[in-house]
Amino acid sequence: MADDQRSKNDYKDTLFLPATDFPMRGGLPKKEPQMITRWDEMGLYAMLRADAKDREKFVLHDGPPYANGHLHMGTALNKTIKDLIVRTRQMAGFDANYVPGWDCHGLPIEWKVEEAFRGKGRKKGDVPPSEFREECRAYAAKWIDIQRTEFKRLGIEGDWWNPYKTMDFTTEAAIVREFLTFVEKGLVYRGSKPIMWSPVEQTALAEAEIEYHDHQSTTIWVKFPFVQAPEGLEGAQVVIWTTTPWTIPANRAVCYGEGISYGLYEVESVRQDLEFAPFAAPGDRLILADSLAEEVFGAAFVDTFKRIEDVPATKLSGAKLKHPLNGHADSYDFDVHMLSGDHVTDDAGTGFVHTAPSHGQEDYFAWLGAGLPLDAIPYTVGPDGAYTDEAPGFEGRQVFRTEGKKAGKDGDANPEVIKALVEKGSLLARGRLKHSYPHSWRSKAPVLFRNTPQWFIRVGQGEGSLRETALKAIDETTFYPPSGVNRLRGMVEQRPDWLVSRQRAWGVPITLFVDKSGEPLVDEAVNKRIYDAVAEKGADAWFDTPDAEFLGDKYDPADFEKVTDILDVWFDSGCTHAFTLEDRDDLQWPADLYMEGSDQHRGWFQSSLLEGCGTRGRAPYKAIFTHGFVLDDKGLKMSKSLGNVMLPEQVTQKFGADILRIWVASSDVQEDIRVGDEILGSAVDAYRKLRNTLRYLLSGLDGYTEEERVDVADMPELERYILHRLHEVNEKIRASFDAYNFKAAWRALSEFAIQDLSAFYFDIRKDCLYCDAPSSLKRRANRTVMAILLDHLVRLLAPVCPFTAEEVYDHFPAGLGEKKPSVHLLQFADVPGSYRDEALAERWQKLRGIRRVITGAIEEKRNEKLIGASLEAASGVVIDDPALADLAASVDLAELSITSQATLANGQAPDGAHRLPDQPNVAVSISKAAGEKCGRCWRVLPDVPEDGALCGRCADATK
């Protein structure tokens, strides 16, 4: 080893090099769980509450996730945004108490539990309802535990040990109370409508529970003869087309459109080249929409046909048809009405619509609209999707299979009906059609329209209606983003009455007694007894308690029927505001904010709105914030089949929760956001950079004490400029937090740390920090500013990276003053307005421009291998702008640009000087600095006696 090498090392000991135990690498996957344990043990949540006890409340009301399954990126995103909101509000000086909740009732859990029972060889029918519900309860409880752990792993702060659950007895009672309020207000009625029915799950489904998938249907064209043909139509038959042959036994009418042009057609010949005989035969006289005739004849393998005459729609008015199954099983001998219908079009089918009022919304309304009686509508299909005895000859045949592996596949109803139609000579043609068809979102099995008695909440129309109240409430709500208002408004404007009954076991019962006329009993005393019983024993109380106990002396149980349906789970979740915000002392009603995915416009936002408006006349929230969905790195939806699913657990295990949180904070969460390896990689890089900046602050403040502190007035301009920037950035970040604009806050924070601090301020002051005497004013000012920066940055970082912020806080040098037990007990600190100095900032903005010219010039010389370290350089700066030259003269350009020397001149630049396009008046020439290199500070200065010896400044500093 050479001598000068050793001497360098000797001087190294005289430097004030940064020192800290704070590690450069985060090691988050290991460290974060320990931090969670520590927060639990110290009771951080309780401390936060106690600390904020008397502050103004800010309530973000949690939309309950469903207590089933592990977290996915969507739920992680959702809870992380909520946590960002809650933490920033808390640190901004509010009491932001976050009470998480879970949605526990409903089909998905029931489905899983049924599966489990089946696995043990027990069919649902064999399991007593109370035992079944007990299992559901246990199942939900299990997943609540799992999800709680997973949410906590993400660093979500909240009342985890006292959350709300829709299955708590008190909650179930509260939901009963809310529902009975609707009843008392006369908003609940029993209707009989065709509704979506899932034969596999044997329940009615709301629109929210339906999804559309492709389904292969058998289509048929069916001929209906006239009972008594209108003049000129003797022997003619009306043709319909349907994709649901199984609804033919329920057919009671055929609709035609008044604006459609119909014609009477006669079959001349049918195709002979087939291996089977077409159902159509020469001489058949058929009535069809003109625009569809050719298509129909094509399907029927008719070779040639002729059009005989027009059939005006008026001619069909009032006509009666024979049912195509007339005589089958000695039945179907009633008349089929021809009805006019606006819904009939001639762009598909035959121009005539087969109408089975028990199996379609439009069919039902067409029937009622014609003034035909409700009780003439048959119930041909039972809850199990099999024909009842109202479909003579087909009893027991299933539309869809409901059991085993083939559940959801076509049953034997269609083939049997088609066979019967063929026997009757009513079939004209058949075919297959692949089209989108409603399916249950849970079982993925197709559903059918079925006419059953159900309970509804009347949303109504016009003045005084629930709809009107809700629309008014929407106007009074703030939406983030503003476009959300259109969406919710559109849905509320259009939605039908709220179907709230379900024929299931796991949920809050519809606690109604119905009298002989079908009207629900409304009696306060009875309702009170019901409420008390449910509060004590849960939903089971409704089913297990004898009716007489509820009804009391006033009513005879024999006069009433007890409803055994349960409530739609959306009603449960719509009540969360009542049993959480209102019933808990540590929250308040209405909520300041509901924050969920944009799909909840149709879900929770709406159910809560209707519930709140129905019972309390206003929305339970003041504002709604929506986030988008998590997509893969190419912008596609994550799905198992695409193999592009990423789980939050993978992220926390590989990188840590703080990384996941940075991903959230740096993304535009109001839109759909992407996630993938590269995107998370950026979050990791940003994290490292920020972590190192904080580490540098910690290490630079090693041994700092209050005595070092310098008044701002006594600080160099550079320090004051940085404090000005801090003020600016702090304002920007705080304002962004207030607007829930986390990406803007994150951007401001990380760009400040990178550009202003790491690449500019720290770089310039490194020499001072390492080499100047501890007593030097400049160094003290530098350390004072570093202390101020650290204090603010750790607070601003805390909501985004709660783990890392806490770790930084742990490593705060003792001299920074008294500490709280956790960084999260701090609030954001105001940066004194006196730090703000626009004039100074403008000057330094210009100086940074000059600096960029110098660093660019150095880089040129570096590429020419003339110099290496910038301290080897001396810069000759020439400025052709007197004011700018004066400004440059007021600072130490060498220090600013981290060169050893600098000269400044006015006027024209020499040839070959470096320039930048945006700095037209600045030119820089670089030469090697004259003198020897100081062995301590490495600057090349004329006052260094020999290479490796000390410069004057260092000689003083080491005395």
Added chain:
RNA sequence: GCGCCGGUAGCUCAGUUGGUUAGAGCGUACGACUGAUAAUCGUAAGGUCGGAGGUUCAAAUCCUCCUCGGCGCACCA
């Protein structure tokens, strides 16, 4: 099918009421340093602003159509 939202450098995002050569950070490449070192600093490359028309003296920004993606609604007799 209809409605809403969105498509700006490899990635994440800025781009105010339309106005000079469209910005930042990260990443990349190259280089420097070796006293923030699995760090730090510098320089550079990189975009026909999803596409096509149109309005305008002037459009990433306004209009129309198309396309891709997401969400929602609906129909399918």
